[in-house]
Amino acid sequence: MSEVMTAVLVLCIIGFVCALLLVIASKYMKVPVNENFPKVRDCLPGANCGSCGYAGCDGYAKALAEGDEEKTNLCVPGGDVAARKISEVLGTEFEDVVEKTAFVHCNGDCNSTHDKMDYQGIESCKAAKLLFGGVGSCICGCMGMGDCAKVCPEQAIWVQNGLAHVDPRACIGCGLCAKTCPQKIIELIPAVNKVRVRCSNTEPGAKTRKACSTGCIGCKKCEKECPVGAITVEGNLSRIDNTKCTVCGKCVEVCPTGALIIEHIVVPTAE
Amino acid sequence: MSEGAKLLLIVFTMVFTENYVLVQFVAICPFLGVSQKFDSCVGMSGAVIFVMTLASAATYLIYTYVMVPLGLAYLSTIIFILVIAALVQFVEIVLKKYMPPLYKALGIYLPLITTNCAVLAVTLLNISDEYNLLESCVDGFAAGVGFGLALILFCGVRRSLERANPPKAFQGLPITLIAAALTSMTFMGFTGIADKLFA
Numbered sequence: 001m002s003e004v005m006t007a008v009l010v011l012c013i014i015g016f017v018c019a020l021l022l023v024i025a026s027k028y029m030k031v032p033v034n035e036n037f038p039k040v041r042d043c044l045p046g047a048n049c050g051s052c053g054y055a056g057c058d059g060y061a062k063a064l065a066e067g068d069e070e071k072t073n074l075c076v077p078g079g080d081v082a083a084r085k086i087s088e089v090l091g092t093e094f095e096d097v098v099e100k101t102a103f104v105h106c107n108g109d110c111n112s113t114h115d116k117m118d119y120q121g122i123e124s125c126k127a128a129k130l131l132f133g134g135v136g137s138c139i140c141g142c143m144g145m146g147d148c149a150k151v152c153p154e155q156a157i158w159v160q161n162g163l164a165h166v167d168p169r170a171c172i173g174c175g176l177c178a179k180t181c182p183q184k185i186i187e188l189i190p191a192v193n194k195v196r197v198r199c200s201n202t203e204p205g206a207k208t209r210k211a212c213s214t215g216c217i218g219c220k221k222c223e224k225e226c227p228v229g230a231i232t233v234e235g236n237l238s239r240i241d242n243t244k245c246t247v248c249g250k251c252v253e254v255c256p257t258g259a260l261i262i263e264h265i266v267v268p269t270a271e
Numbered sequence: 272m273s274e275g276a277k278l279l280l281i282v283f284t285m286v287f288t289e290n291y292v293l294v295q296f297v298a299i300c301p302f303l304g305v306s307q308k309f310d311s312c313v314g315m316s317g318a319v320i321f322v323m324t325l326a327s328a329a330t331y332l333i334y335t336y337v338m339v340p341l342g343l344a345y346l347s348t349i350i351f352i353l354v355i356a357a358l359v360q361f362v363e364i365v366l367k368k369y370m371p372p373l374y375k376a377l378g379i380y381l382p383l384i385t386t387n388c389a390v391l392a393v394t395l396l397n398i399s400d401e402y403n404l405l406e407s408c409v410d411g412f413a414a415g416v417g418f419g420l421a422l423i424l425f426c427g428v429r430r431s432l433e434r435a436n437p438p439k440a441f442q443g444l445p446i447t448l449i450a451a452a453l454t455s456m457t458f459m460g461f462t463g464i465a466d467k468l469f470a
Contacts (some may be wrong), residue, residue, distance in 0.1 A: 010337070025361055
């Protein structure tokens with residue numbers, strides 16, 4: 001037999017032995033995978049955003065399939081559709097998902113606030129916050145360097161005129177921006193048409209006014225005007241009880257600084 | 272030189288003077304790819320140490336008892352790749368079944384190094400250095416430790432790089448490569464130490 005043939009033969013035999021070994025090993029040492037796992041995983045959108053509280057869609061699907069997690073409605077991006085599908089797979093009761101969208105509790109763009117320093121550092125809210133609590137005049141305000149926009153998986157956030165805006169239609173409610181924001185002014189709010197407070201400043205009215213022309217000064221006009229008692233002013237900041245608000249818009253009309261707005265949201269309905 | 276001293280020399284050489292990543296420039300891909308997070312560095316190092324030790328033993332046996340008698344020593348590269356890949360897959364299956372904690376700890380890094388060049392390098396150099404079975408295993412283990420050391424050290428360097436503000440043209444990979452070169456130069460300082468230490 002020629003030398004070449006020996007080489008080819010030996011290589012083939014080694015390859016064959018390796019393959020055989022692997023086949024036998026995978027047959028006899030198979031770890032049973034929960035059969036529900038791939039089915040549940042297919043129901044999830046695969047955004048890996050972590051809003052369910054697990055490391056990713058795989059983690060949530062695994063917990064559901066193995067019975068560690070009972071709630072099928074934790075996936076915010078998937079919404080009702082995903083929750084219903086998962087409930088079908090697992091044969092459990094379907095629970096409605098409360099769709100939430102991010103909302104920036106600030107109205108202080110470059111026109112209504114001013115900078116207290118000429119910041120030349122890293123373009124990041126987190127870094128700027130370390131210097132005397134931020135660049136802007138308002139210590140609670142949006143710094144407009146877009147940490148939230150950078151982390152948003154759906155590009156639903158953009159910064160315009162020094163203020164972050166959320167597109168509620170594009171927002172999937174994962175909450176990454178709320179976790180990232182060093183000012184903690186982004187909140188996940190149920191995606192319904194309700195009046196919202198575009199301010200987070202709890203300093204006394206005069207101080208707020210000095211920092212920002214459109215902040216909530218705690219004047220209590222809205223509280224008095226509200227026919228259903230949904231508004232309370234606490235710590236110099238108007239707070240709205242979403243369960244009571246009827247979106248009559250009277251508070252928005254009387255607000256002297258324009259801190260209150262009605263957020264119109266088109267809620268995507270489940271098919 | 273006694274056997275013990277020889278093993279010590281192998282360990283010292285592989286970790287410091289002949290460090291695979293920083294002196295011999297193999298396995299640069301995982302070195303740059305995985306060194307961003309400390310946790311992944313540790314996971315990767317663990318997997319590499321594990322696989323290198325096993326691969327050294329397996330390839331030594333195949334080389335000595337199959338390839339040399341048949342006169343196929345020139346096929347070592349291709350056969351070793353085949354054997355290492357199969358071995359890693361096999362080990363993965365076994366670990367998954369019998370040692371789930373270890374399997375979880377090594378995680379994605381185990382299949383990642385199936386075709387890692389450092390693993391191939393260590394097996395090929397074992398042959399050319401004419402080590403015996405024990406020496407091959409120690410060599411594989413020490414090479415893995417050296418890889419881990421380089422990875423973890425460089426992880427620290429990269430952490431400082433994140434806070435640095437290099438000129439725009441150097442941002443990202445360029446400055447990382449320069450930093451890697453500087454780290455490599457520090458390891459060049461070990462050159463020649465081993466021979467004097469163990470002479």
